[in-house]
Amino acid sequence: MSARFRIGTSLAQACQDLGYTGEVGYQTFLYSSEPDIRALLIFLAEKLPRHSHEDAHQPAGKSAVLQREIATKIKQQLALPWLPPSCRTAAAKRSQSLCRLHRFHVQPLSLAGDSSSKSISPERKEYWEKYLPFVSMQLPHAYSLAASLLERNTSDLSAVQEWEAEWKSQGLASRLSPEEYRSRKRQRLQKRIQDQLRQCRQHHAENHLPGPSTQDLVDMLKTFTVEEGTDNNKGSRFTHAQKFTHRQDPQVLTEQMQRVAENLPKKDTQDAQAEQEELSSLQQQIEHIEQDIQALAESTKLLHLTINKVEEEADKLQKQCDEKANAVKVKKRAVELLPDAENNLAKLQVMVDGSKQRMASLVGQWETHRVRLADEYSEMKRLQQEKEVESSRWMKDVRDLYDKIRAAADEAKRKEDLYKQLVSEYESLPKDVSRAAYTQRILEIVSNIKKQKEDITKILSDTKDLQKEINNLTGKVDRTFVVTDELVFKDAKKDEPVRKVYKYLAALHEVCVNPLKGVSSYSNYHSPSLEKVDGILV
Numbered sequence: 001m002s003a004r005f006r007i008g009t010s011l012a013q014a015c016q017d018l019g020y021t022g023e024v025g026y027q028t029f030l031y032s033s034e035p036d037i038r039a040l041l042i043f044l045a046e047k048l049p050r051h052s053h054e055d056a057h058q059p060a061g062k063s064a065v066l067q068r069e070i071a072t073k074i075k076q077q078l079a080l081p082w083l084p085p086s087c088r089t090a091a092a093k094r095s096q097s098l099c100r101l102h103r104f105h106v107q108p109l110s111l112a113g114d115s116s117s118k119s120i121s122p123e124r125k126e127y128w129e130k131y132l133p134f135v136s137m138q139l140p141h142a143y144s145l146a147a148s149l150l151e152r153n154t155s156d157l158s159a160v161q162e163w164e165a166e167w168k169s170q171g172l173a174s175r176l177s178p179e180e181y182r183s184r185k186r187q188r189l190q191k192r193i194q195d196q197l198r199q200c201r202q203h204h205a206e207n208h209l210p211g212p213s214t215q216d217l218v219d220m221l222k223t224f225t226v227e228e229g230t231d232n233n234k235g236s237r238f239t240h241a242q243k244f245t246h247r248q249d250p251q252v253l254t255e256q257m258q259r260v261a262e263n264l265p266k267k268d269t270q271d272a273q274a275e276q277e278e279l280s281s282l283q284q285q286i287e288h289i290e291q292d293i294q295a296l297a298e299s300t301k302l303l304h305l306t307i308n309k310v311e312e313e314a315d316k317l318q319k320q321c322d323e324k325a326n327a328v329k330v331k332k333r334a335v336e337l338l339p340d341a342e343n344n345l346a347k348l349q350v351m352v353d354g355s356k357q358r359m360a361s362l363v364g365q366w367e368t369h370r371v372r373l374a375d376e377y378s379e380m381k382r383l384q385q386e387k388e389v390e391s392s393r394w395m396k397d398v399r400d401l402y403d404k405i406r407a408a409a410d411e412a413k414r415k416e417d418l419y420k421q422l423v424s425e426y427e428s429l430p431k432d433v434s435r436a437a438y439t440q441r442i443l444e445i446v447s448n449i450k451k452q453k454e455d456i457t458k459i460l461s462d463t464k465d466l467q468k469e470i471n472n473l474t475g476k477v478d479r480t481f482v483v484t485d486e487l488v489f490k491d492a493k494k495d496e497p498v499r500k501v502y503k504y505l506a507a508l509h510e511v512c513v514n515p516l517k518g519v520s521s522y523s524n525y526h527s528p529s530l531e532k533v534d535g536i537l538v
Contacts, residue, residue: 004030015040018047102143106151109135131300481509 008026015024020043028036112128113120139145171181337344488505491498 015044018044104147105141105144107139107144107148109138109148109152111135111152477512481505 005026008029011029012024012026020040022036022039022043024036024040028040110132112132115125115128135149136142136145139148167178167181171178174181174184176184484505485502488498488502492502
Protein backbone atom coordinates (compact mmCIF):
# COMPACT_ATOMS: atom_id res chain seq x y z
CA MET A 1 0.00 0.00 0.00
CA SER A 2 2.88 2.35 0.75
CA ALA A 3 4.30 1.73 -2.74
CA ARG A 4 0.91 2.60 -4.30
CA PHE A 5 0.77 5.75 -2.20
CA ARG A 6 4.26 6.84 -3.34
CA ILE A 7 3.50 6.13 -7.00
CA GLY A 8 0.19 7.99 -6.81
CA THR A 9 1.87 10.97 -5.13
CA SER A 10 4.62 11.11 -7.78
CA LEU A 11 2.04 10.93 -10.60
CA ALA A 12 0.02 13.73 -9.02
CA GLN A 13 3.15 15.88 -8.64
CA ALA A 14 4.07 15.26 -12.29
CA CYS A 15 0.58 16.32 -13.44
CA GLN A 16 0.81 19.50 -11.35
CA ASP A 17 4.24 20.26 -12.82
CA LEU A 18 2.73 20.00 -16.31
CA GLY A 19 0.21 22.70 -15.37
CA TYR A 20 -2.92 20.74 -14.49
CA THR A 21 -5.24 23.16 -12.67
CA GLY A 22 -7.74 20.60 -11.44
CA GLU A 23 -7.73 18.87 -8.10
CA VAL A 24 -5.32 15.95 -8.26
CA GLY A 25 -3.69 13.81 -5.58
CA TYR A 26 -2.83 10.23 -4.81
CA GLN A 27 -6.53 9.52 -4.16
CA THR A 28 -7.24 10.47 -7.80
CA PHE A 29 -5.37 7.35 -8.92
CA LEU A 30 -6.07 5.01 -6.01
CA TYR A 31 -9.80 5.80 -5.65
CA SER A 32 -10.52 7.23 -9.07
CA SER A 33 -13.79 8.42 -10.52
CA GLU A 34 -14.63 8.39 -14.21
CA PRO A 35 -15.07 12.20 -14.72
CA ASP A 36 -11.78 13.06 -12.97
CA ILE A 37 -9.80 10.46 -14.93
CA ARG A 38 -11.40 11.58 -18.22
CA ALA A 39 -10.49 15.24 -17.58
CA LEU A 40 -6.92 14.26 -16.61
CA LEU A 41 -6.46 12.08 -19.71
CA ILE A 42 -7.78 14.87 -21.98
CA PHE A 43 -5.27 17.30 -20.42
CA LEU A 44 -2.39 14.84 -20.87
CA ALA A 45 -3.41 14.14 -24.47
CA GLU A 46 -3.29 17.86 -25.22
CA LYS A 47 0.23 18.00 -23.77
CA LEU A 48 1.54 15.29 -26.13
CA PRO A 49 3.91 16.59 -28.88
CA ARG A 50 2.26 16.93 -32.27
CA HIS A 51 4.35 15.41 -35.08
CA SER A 52 3.82 16.38 -38.68
CA HIS A 53 2.60 13.97 -41.33
CA GLU A 54 6.04 13.86 -42.91
CA ASP A 55 7.76 12.82 -39.68
CA ALA A 56 5.33 9.96 -39.23
CA HIS A 57 6.43 8.34 -42.51
CA GLN A 58 10.17 8.94 -42.13
CA PRO A 59 12.31 5.86 -41.43
CA ALA A 60 13.75 5.33 -37.96
CA GLY A 61 17.27 4.36 -37.04
CA LYS A 62 20.58 6.05 -36.28
CA SER A 63 21.66 6.34 -39.93
CA ALA A 64 18.33 7.86 -40.98
CA VAL A 65 18.42 10.34 -38.11
CA LEU A 66 22.02 11.28 -38.99
CA GLN A 67 21.10 11.82 -42.65
CA ARG A 68 18.14 14.00 -41.67
CA GLU A 69 20.34 16.09 -39.37
CA ILE A 70 22.94 16.51 -42.14
CA ALA A 71 20.24 17.56 -44.62
CA THR A 72 18.77 20.02 -42.11
CA LYS A 73 22.21 21.52 -41.44
CA ILE A 74 22.92 21.88 -45.17
CA LYS A 75 19.54 23.55 -45.71
CA GLN A 76 20.29 26.00 -42.90
CA GLN A 77 23.70 26.84 -44.35
CA LEU A 78 22.26 27.24 -47.87
CA ALA A 79 19.58 29.56 -46.50
CA LEU A 80 22.23 31.92 -45.10
CA PRO A 81 23.11 34.83 -47.43
CA TRP A 82 26.60 34.97 -48.87
CA LEU A 83 28.76 37.77 -47.52
CA PRO A 84 31.96 39.14 -49.04
CA PRO A 85 35.12 38.70 -46.92
CA SER A 86 35.20 42.40 -46.02
CA CYS A 87 31.68 42.27 -44.51
CA ARG A 88 32.04 39.07 -42.48
CA THR A 89 32.05 39.04 -38.71
CA ALA A 90 34.57 37.19 -36.59
CA ALA A 91 32.27 34.17 -36.23
CA ALA A 92 31.58 34.10 -39.99
CA LYS A 93 35.31 34.30 -40.71
CA ARG A 94 35.94 31.31 -38.45
CA SER A 95 33.13 29.24 -39.99
CA GLN A 96 33.31 30.31 -43.66
CA SER A 97 37.03 30.91 -44.14
CA LEU A 98 39.27 28.52 -46.12
CA CYS A 99 42.18 28.82 -43.68
CA ARG A 100 41.04 25.75 -41.72
CA LEU A 101 40.74 23.44 -44.73
CA HIS A 102 43.47 20.79 -45.07
CA ARG A 103 44.00 17.83 -47.31
CA PHE A 104 43.02 14.37 -46.14
CA HIS A 105 46.41 13.22 -44.80
CA VAL A 106 46.47 9.86 -43.00
CA GLN A 107 49.15 8.69 -40.57
CA PRO A 108 49.42 5.20 -39.02
CA LEU A 109 48.30 5.04 -35.39
CA SER A 110 49.38 2.68 -32.63
CA LEU A 111 46.44 1.76 -30.42
CA ALA A 112 46.27 -0.44 -27.34
CA GLY A 113 44.54 -3.78 -27.72
CA ASP A 114 42.49 -5.86 -25.33
CA SER A 115 44.72 -6.11 -22.24
CA SER A 116 42.47 -8.81 -20.72
CA SER A 117 43.49 -11.31 -23.39
CA LYS A 118 45.81 -14.07 -22.16
CA SER A 119 47.71 -14.31 -25.46
CA ILE A 120 49.28 -10.86 -25.03
CA SER A 121 52.68 -10.78 -23.35
CA PRO A 122 53.18 -8.83 -20.09
CA GLU A 123 55.84 -6.64 -21.74
CA ARG A 124 53.38 -5.47 -24.38
CA LYS A 125 50.73 -4.78 -21.71
CA GLU A 126 53.28 -2.76 -19.75
CA TYR A 127 54.17 -0.83 -22.90
CA TRP A 128 50.50 -0.06 -23.56
CA GLU A 129 49.88 1.07 -19.96
CA LYS A 130 53.04 3.13 -19.33
CA TYR A 131 54.86 4.09 -22.52
CA LEU A 132 52.30 4.18 -25.36
CA PRO A 133 51.71 7.90 -26.15
CA PHE A 134 48.27 9.37 -26.70
CA VAL A 135 46.84 9.42 -30.20
CA SER A 136 47.12 13.20 -30.39
CA MET A 137 50.86 12.96 -29.59
CA GLN A 138 51.64 10.29 -32.20
CA LEU A 139 51.00 12.59 -35.16
CA PRO A 140 53.37 15.31 -36.43
CA HIS A 141 50.45 17.59 -37.39
CA ALA A 142 47.24 18.10 -35.46
CA TYR A 143 45.10 18.51 -38.60
CA SER A 144 45.73 14.87 -39.58
CA LEU A 145 44.22 13.52 -36.33
CA ALA A 146 40.62 13.32 -37.54
CA ALA A 147 41.62 11.78 -40.88
CA SER A 148 43.83 9.18 -39.18
CA LEU A 149 41.13 8.23 -36.68
CA LEU A 150 38.53 7.90 -39.44
CA GLU A 151 40.86 5.77 -41.56
CA ARG A 152 41.76 3.52 -38.60
CA ASN A 153 38.11 3.09 -37.65
CA THR A 154 37.21 2.32 -41.28
CA SER A 155 39.99 -0.26 -41.61
CA ASP A 156 38.97 -1.95 -38.35
CA LEU A 157 35.32 -2.06 -39.35
CA SER A 158 36.13 -3.34 -42.85
CA ALA A 159 38.41 -6.02 -41.38
CA VAL A 160 35.64 -7.17 -39.05
CA GLN A 161 33.06 -7.13 -41.84
CA GLU A 162 35.32 -9.04 -44.24
CA TRP A 163 36.11 -11.58 -41.53
CA GLU A 164 32.37 -12.05 -40.93
CA ALA A 165 31.77 -12.41 -44.67
CA GLU A 166 34.63 -14.91 -45.02
CA TRP A 167 33.41 -16.84 -42.00
CA LYS A 168 29.85 -17.01 -43.34
CA SER A 169 31.00 -18.05 -46.82
CA GLN A 170 33.92 -20.40 -46.04
CA GLY A 171 34.22 -20.82 -42.27
CA LEU A 172 30.75 -22.20 -41.65
CA ALA A 173 31.14 -24.60 -44.56
CA SER A 174 34.31 -26.03 -42.99
CA ARG A 175 32.33 -26.92 -39.80
CA LEU A 176 35.16 -25.66 -37.61
CA SER A 177 35.20 -23.24 -34.72
CA PRO A 178 36.59 -19.72 -35.39
CA GLU A 179 39.80 -20.53 -33.47
CA GLU A 180 40.30 -23.79 -35.37
CA TYR A 181 39.58 -22.06 -38.68
CA ARG A 182 42.16 -19.33 -37.94
CA SER A 183 44.74 -21.94 -36.87
CA ARG A 184 44.15 -23.97 -40.03
CA LYS A 185 44.42 -20.87 -42.19
CA ARG A 186 47.66 -19.87 -40.43
CA GLN A 187 49.11 -23.34 -41.04
CA ARG A 188 48.21 -23.17 -44.73
CA LEU A 189 49.86 -19.75 -44.99
CA GLN A 190 53.04 -20.99 -43.27
CA LYS A 191 53.15 -24.03 -45.52
CA ARG A 192 52.71 -21.83 -48.55
CA ILE A 193 55.57 -19.58 -47.42
CA GLN A 194 57.79 -22.62 -46.89
CA ASP A 195 56.99 -23.92 -50.38
CA GLN A 196 57.72 -20.57 -51.95
CA LEU A 197 61.02 -20.28 -50.04
CA ARG A 198 62.01 -23.77 -51.13
CA GLN A 199 61.17 -23.00 -54.76
CA CYS A 200 63.09 -19.73 -54.56
CA ARG A 201 66.14 -21.53 -53.15
CA GLN A 202 66.01 -24.19 -55.89
CA HIS A 203 65.63 -21.52 -58.57
CA HIS A 204 68.73 -19.70 -57.32
CA ALA A 205 70.70 -22.97 -57.09
CA GLU A 206 69.78 -24.06 -60.65
CA ASN A 207 70.60 -20.69 -62.23
CA HIS A 208 73.79 -20.31 -60.15
CA LEU A 209 72.53 -17.05 -58.69
CA PRO A 210 73.71 -15.73 -55.36
CA GLY A 211 71.29 -16.93 -52.71
CA PRO A 212 69.58 -14.69 -50.26
CA SER A 213 71.92 -15.79 -47.49
CA THR A 214 73.20 -12.27 -47.05
CA GLN A 215 69.72 -10.82 -46.87
CA ASP A 216 67.36 -10.68 -44.04
CA LEU A 217 63.92 -12.20 -43.96
CA VAL A 218 62.22 -8.99 -45.10
CA ASP A 219 64.32 -8.80 -48.29
CA MET A 220 63.64 -12.48 -48.93
CA LEU A 221 59.90 -11.90 -48.64
CA LYS A 222 60.19 -8.88 -50.96
CA THR A 223 62.02 -11.03 -53.55
CA PHE A 224 59.39 -13.72 -53.18
CA THR A 225 56.62 -11.17 -53.64
CA VAL A 226 58.15 -9.66 -56.79
CA GLU A 227 58.87 -12.98 -58.48
CA GLU A 228 55.45 -14.39 -57.66
CA GLY A 229 52.54 -13.82 -60.02
CA THR A 230 49.54 -11.72 -59.34
CA ASP A 231 47.37 -14.74 -58.67
CA ASN A 232 49.31 -15.68 -55.56
CA ASN A 233 49.21 -12.13 -54.18
CA LYS A 234 45.46 -11.95 -54.08
CA GLY A 235 43.80 -11.86 -50.71
CA SER A 236 41.06 -10.23 -48.76
CA ARG A 237 41.38 -6.87 -47.02
CA PHE A 238 41.15 -8.69 -43.73
CA THR A 239 44.22 -10.78 -44.66
CA HIS A 240 46.22 -7.67 -45.62
CA ALA A 241 45.14 -5.83 -42.46
CA GLN A 242 46.09 -8.84 -40.36
CA LYS A 243 49.52 -9.00 -42.05
CA PHE A 244 50.36 -5.33 -41.62
CA THR A 245 48.77 -4.68 -38.21
CA HIS A 246 49.67 -7.82 -36.24
CA ARG A 247 53.44 -8.13 -36.06
CA GLN A 248 55.13 -11.14 -34.52
CA ASP A 249 57.66 -11.06 -31.74
CA PRO A 250 61.37 -11.52 -32.67
CA GLN A 251 61.54 -14.79 -30.76
CA VAL A 252 58.53 -16.25 -32.61
CA LEU A 253 59.98 -15.02 -35.91
CA THR A 254 63.30 -16.75 -35.12
CA GLU A 255 61.54 -20.02 -34.31
CA GLN A 256 59.65 -19.83 -37.63
CA MET A 257 62.93 -19.21 -39.49
CA GLN A 258 64.45 -22.27 -37.80
CA ARG A 259 61.46 -24.45 -38.74
CA VAL A 260 61.63 -23.21 -42.35
CA ALA A 261 65.36 -23.93 -42.45
CA GLU A 262 64.78 -27.44 -41.14
CA ASN A 263 62.17 -28.15 -43.81
CA LEU A 264 64.36 -26.91 -46.65
CA PRO A 265 66.34 -29.52 -48.61
CA LYS A 266 69.92 -30.16 -47.57
CA LYS A 267 72.49 -27.85 -49.13
CA ASP A 268 76.16 -28.13 -49.67
CA THR A 269 78.52 -27.90 -46.75
CA GLN A 270 79.67 -24.43 -47.72
CA ASP A 271 76.13 -23.12 -48.05
CA ALA A 272 75.18 -24.76 -44.76
CA GLN A 273 78.12 -23.16 -42.99
CA ALA A 274 77.29 -19.78 -44.51
CA GLU A 275 73.68 -20.10 -43.40
CA GLN A 276 74.76 -21.22 -39.96
CA GLU A 277 77.11 -18.25 -39.64
CA GLU A 278 74.40 -15.90 -40.84
CA LEU A 279 71.93 -17.45 -38.42
CA SER A 280 74.37 -17.14 -35.52
CA SER A 281 75.12 -13.53 -36.44
CA LEU A 282 71.41 -12.75 -36.59
CA GLN A 283 70.93 -14.48 -33.26
CA GLN A 284 73.72 -12.39 -31.75
CA GLN A 285 72.19 -9.24 -33.19
CA ILE A 286 68.84 -10.16 -31.70
CA GLU A 287 70.45 -10.81 -28.31
CA HIS A 288 72.30 -7.48 -28.47
CA ILE A 289 69.07 -5.71 -29.38
CA GLU A 290 67.25 -7.41 -26.51
CA GLN A 291 70.02 -6.39 -24.12
CA ASP A 292 69.85 -2.83 -25.41
CA ILE A 293 66.08 -2.82 -24.98
CA GLN A 294 66.41 -4.13 -21.43
CA ALA A 295 69.09 -1.56 -20.61
CA LEU A 296 66.93 1.20 -22.07
CA ALA A 297 63.95 -0.01 -20.05
CA GLU A 298 66.00 0.06 -16.84
CA SER A 299 67.38 3.48 -17.65
CA THR A 300 63.84 4.66 -18.43
CA LYS A 301 62.64 3.42 -15.04
CA LEU A 302 65.53 5.21 -13.34
CA LEU A 303 64.75 8.37 -15.27
CA HIS A 304 61.09 8.13 -14.27
CA LEU A 305 62.07 7.74 -10.61
CA THR A 306 64.45 10.70 -10.93
CA ILE A 307 61.75 12.77 -12.60
CA ASN A 308 59.28 11.92 -9.82
CA LYS A 309 61.81 12.94 -7.15
CA VAL A 310 62.62 16.16 -9.00
CA GLU A 311 58.90 16.94 -9.34
CA GLU A 312 58.37 16.35 -5.61
CA GLU A 313 61.30 18.61 -4.76
CA ALA A 314 60.01 21.21 -7.20
CA ASP A 315 56.58 21.09 -5.54
CA LYS A 316 58.16 21.54 -2.11
CA LEU A 317 60.29 24.44 -3.36
CA GLN A 318 57.24 26.00 -5.02
CA LYS A 319 55.29 25.79 -1.75
CA GLN A 320 58.21 27.35 0.12
CA CYS A 321 58.46 30.10 -2.50
CA ASP A 322 54.73 30.79 -2.20
CA GLU A 323 54.95 31.00 1.59
CA LYS A 324 57.96 33.31 1.41
CA ALA A 325 56.25 35.43 -1.25
CA ASN A 326 53.22 35.85 1.01
CA ALA A 327 55.47 36.78 3.93
CA VAL A 328 57.34 39.26 1.73
CA LYS A 329 54.05 40.82 0.61
CA VAL A 330 52.96 41.26 4.23
CA LYS A 331 56.29 42.76 5.25
CA LYS A 332 56.36 44.99 2.16
CA ARG A 333 52.90 46.26 2.99
CA ALA A 334 53.99 46.92 6.58
CA VAL A 335 57.09 48.80 5.38
CA GLU A 336 54.97 50.90 3.03
CA LEU A 337 52.72 51.87 5.94
CA LEU A 338 55.59 52.92 8.28
CA PRO A 339 56.21 56.50 6.92
CA ASP A 340 52.64 57.62 7.71
CA ALA A 341 52.18 55.49 10.80
CA GLU A 342 49.70 57.72 12.67
CA ASN A 343 47.25 58.07 9.78
CA ASN A 344 47.58 54.37 8.98
CA LEU A 345 46.95 53.47 12.61
CA ALA A 346 43.86 55.69 12.59
CA LYS A 347 42.64 53.98 9.41
CA LEU A 348 43.29 50.58 10.93
CA GLN A 349 41.41 51.64 14.07
CA VAL A 350 38.46 52.74 11.92
CA MET A 351 38.57 49.39 10.11
CA VAL A 352 38.73 47.52 13.43
CA ASP A 353 35.77 49.53 14.78
CA GLY A 354 33.82 48.81 11.62
CA SER A 355 34.67 45.12 11.93
CA LYS A 356 33.52 45.17 15.55
CA GLN A 357 30.23 46.81 14.57
CA ARG A 358 29.72 44.26 11.80
CA MET A 359 30.57 41.53 14.27
CA ALA A 360 28.03 42.90 16.75
CA SER A 361 25.34 43.13 14.05
CA LEU A 362 26.15 39.59 12.94
CA VAL A 363 25.95 38.43 16.55
CA GLY A 364 22.54 40.09 16.87
CA GLN A 365 21.35 38.49 13.64
CA TRP A 366 22.68 35.13 14.78
CA GLU A 367 20.94 35.54 18.14
CA THR A 368 17.65 36.20 16.33
CA HIS A 369 18.12 33.15 14.15
CA ARG A 370 19.35 31.11 17.11
CA VAL A 371 16.23 31.88 19.16
CA ARG A 372 14.00 30.95 16.24
CA LEU A 373 15.97 27.79 15.55
CA ALA A 374 15.98 26.92 19.26
CA ASP A 375 12.19 27.30 19.36
CA GLU A 376 11.85 25.15 16.26
CA TYR A 377 14.21 22.59 17.75
CA SER A 378 12.29 22.47 21.04
CA GLU A 379 8.98 22.21 19.15
CA MET A 380 10.30 19.41 16.97
CA LYS A 381 11.75 17.69 20.02
CA ARG A 382 8.37 17.96 21.77
CA LEU A 383 6.60 16.53 18.74
CA GLN A 384 9.15 13.76 18.58
CA GLN A 385 8.60 12.94 22.24
CA GLU A 386 4.83 12.94 21.70
CA LYS A 387 5.28 10.63 18.74
CA GLU A 388 7.49 8.38 20.82
CA VAL A 389 4.88 8.31 23.61
CA GLU A 390 2.15 7.61 21.06
CA SER A 391 4.19 4.89 19.43
CA SER A 392 5.00 3.33 22.82
CA ARG A 393 1.29 3.40 23.67
CA TRP A 394 0.46 1.77 20.36
CA MET A 395 3.15 -0.82 20.98
CA LYS A 396 1.71 -1.51 24.41
CA ASP A 397 -1.79 -1.88 22.92
CA VAL A 398 -0.40 -4.21 20.28
CA ARG A 399 1.34 -6.30 22.94
CA ASP A 400 -1.88 -6.42 25.00
CA LEU A 401 -3.77 -7.45 21.89
CA TYR A 402 -1.21 -10.18 21.22
CA ASP A 403 -1.58 -11.35 24.83
CA LYS A 404 -5.37 -11.39 24.50
CA ILE A 405 -5.12 -13.28 21.24
CA ARG A 406 -2.76 -15.78 22.85
CA ALA A 407 -5.07 -16.14 25.87
CA ALA A 408 -8.10 -16.54 23.60
CA ALA A 409 -6.23 -19.17 21.61
CA ASP A 410 -5.34 -21.02 24.82
CA GLU A 411 -8.95 -20.78 26.03
CA ALA A 412 -10.21 -22.01 22.68
CA LYS A 413 -7.74 -24.88 22.81
CA ARG A 414 -8.83 -25.71 26.37
CA LYS A 415 -12.51 -25.65 25.42
CA GLU A 416 -11.75 -27.73 22.37
CA ASP A 417 -10.09 -30.33 24.59
CA LEU A 418 -13.03 -30.15 27.01
CA TYR A 419 -15.45 -30.58 24.12
CA LYS A 420 -13.54 -33.61 22.89
CA GLN A 421 -13.53 -35.03 26.42
CA LEU A 422 -17.28 -34.48 26.80
CA VAL A 423 -17.91 -36.01 23.40
CA SER A 424 -15.84 -39.04 24.36
CA GLU A 425 -17.71 -39.31 27.69
CA TYR A 426 -21.03 -38.97 25.90
CA GLU A 427 -20.08 -41.69 23.48
CA SER A 428 -18.96 -43.92 26.34
CA LEU A 429 -22.30 -43.53 28.17
CA PRO A 430 -24.74 -46.40 27.80
CA LYS A 431 -27.44 -45.79 25.24
CA ASP A 432 -30.09 -48.14 26.73
CA VAL A 433 -30.90 -46.02 29.84
CA SER A 434 -34.63 -45.21 30.06
CA ARG A 435 -36.07 -41.71 30.16
CA ALA A 436 -37.75 -42.30 33.51
CA ALA A 437 -34.40 -42.55 35.29
CA TYR A 438 -33.33 -39.15 33.96
CA THR A 439 -36.73 -37.68 34.84
CA GLN A 440 -36.51 -39.05 38.39
CA ARG A 441 -33.02 -37.62 38.79
CA ILE A 442 -34.13 -34.22 37.49
CA LEU A 443 -37.03 -34.17 39.96
CA GLU A 444 -34.66 -35.03 42.81
CA ILE A 445 -32.37 -32.19 41.76
CA VAL A 446 -35.35 -29.78 41.63
CA SER A 447 -36.49 -30.82 45.12
CA ASN A 448 -32.96 -30.36 46.45
CA ILE A 449 -32.85 -26.90 44.86
CA LYS A 450 -36.17 -25.97 46.51
CA LYS A 451 -34.90 -27.15 49.88
CA GLN A 452 -31.67 -25.19 49.44
CA LYS A 453 -33.71 -22.13 48.43
CA GLU A 454 -35.75 -22.35 51.62
CA ASP A 455 -32.59 -22.69 53.71
CA ILE A 456 -30.98 -19.74 51.93
CA THR A 457 -34.12 -17.62 52.40
CA LYS A 458 -34.13 -18.41 56.12
CA ILE A 459 -30.44 -17.54 56.39
CA LEU A 460 -31.03 -14.26 54.56
CA SER A 461 -33.88 -13.29 56.87
CA ASP A 462 -31.79 -14.16 59.93
CA THR A 463 -28.90 -12.16 58.51
CA LYS A 464 -31.12 -9.12 57.91
CA ASP A 465 -32.52 -9.33 61.46
CA LEU A 466 -29.01 -9.65 62.86
CA GLN A 467 -27.86 -6.66 60.81
CA LYS A 468 -30.76 -4.59 62.10
CA GLU A 469 -29.90 -5.59 65.66
CA ILE A 470 -26.25 -4.71 65.08
CA ASN A 471 -27.25 -1.30 63.74
CA ASN A 472 -29.50 -0.67 66.76
CA LEU A 473 -26.82 -1.72 69.22
CA THR A 474 -24.23 0.40 67.45
CA GLY A 475 -26.48 3.45 67.61
CA LYS A 476 -27.27 2.75 71.24
CA VAL A 477 -23.58 2.42 72.13
CA ASP A 478 -22.76 5.68 70.35
CA ARG A 479 -25.54 7.56 72.13
CA THR A 480 -24.58 6.06 75.51
CA PHE A 481 -20.94 7.05 75.01
CA VAL A 482 -21.92 10.61 74.04
CA VAL A 483 -24.13 11.04 77.11
CA THR A 484 -21.56 9.44 79.45
CA ASP A 485 -18.81 11.53 77.95
CA GLU A 486 -20.74 14.74 78.56
CA LEU A 487 -21.53 13.81 82.17
CA VAL A 488 -18.05 12.64 83.08
CA PHE A 489 -16.30 15.48 81.24
CA LYS A 490 -18.12 18.08 83.37
CA ASP A 491 -16.83 16.57 86.63
CA ALA A 492 -13.38 15.62 85.26
CA LYS A 493 -12.21 19.22 85.45
CA LYS A 494 -12.68 19.34 89.23
CA ASP A 495 -12.13 15.82 90.55
CA GLU A 496 -9.00 13.73 89.92
CA PRO A 497 -10.66 10.27 90.21
CA VAL A 498 -13.34 11.38 87.76
CA ARG A 499 -10.56 12.39 85.36
CA LYS A 500 -9.12 8.85 85.56
CA VAL A 501 -12.60 7.46 84.98
CA TYR A 502 -12.86 9.67 81.86
CA LYS A 503 -9.56 8.27 80.54
CA TYR A 504 -10.71 4.70 81.17
CA LEU A 505 -13.99 5.52 79.43
CA ALA A 506 -12.14 6.82 76.35
CA ALA A 507 -9.90 3.73 76.30
CA LEU A 508 -12.93 1.45 76.66
CA HIS A 509 -14.63 3.26 73.80
CA GLU A 510 -11.61 2.79 71.56
CA VAL A 511 -11.46 -0.91 72.43
CA CYS A 512 -15.18 -1.38 71.71
CA VAL A 513 -15.31 0.73 68.56
CA ASN A 514 -12.89 -1.48 66.53
CA PRO A 515 -15.00 -4.70 66.81
CA LEU A 516 -18.12 -2.73 66.00
CA LYS A 517 -16.46 -1.22 62.92
CA GLY A 518 -15.27 -4.68 61.83
CA VAL A 519 -18.76 -6.12 62.17
CA SER A 520 -20.25 -3.13 60.32
CA SER A 521 -17.74 -3.34 57.46
CA TYR A 522 -18.29 -7.10 57.20
CA SER A 523 -22.04 -6.59 56.98
CA ASN A 524 -21.61 -3.79 54.42
CA TYR A 525 -19.23 -5.96 52.37
CA HIS A 526 -21.62 -8.92 52.27
CA SER A 527 -24.81 -6.94 51.80
CA PRO A 528 -24.43 -6.61 47.96
CA SER A 529 -23.80 -10.33 47.62
CA LEU A 530 -26.82 -11.07 49.75
CA GLU A 531 -28.93 -8.74 47.63
CA LYS A 532 -27.73 -10.52 44.47
CA VAL A 533 -28.50 -13.91 45.98
CA ASP A 534 -31.94 -12.65 46.97
CA GLY A 535 -32.46 -11.38 43.42
CA ILE A 536 -31.41 -14.74 42.01
CA LEU A 537 -33.78 -16.62 44.28
CA VAL A 538 -36.65 -14.30 43.40
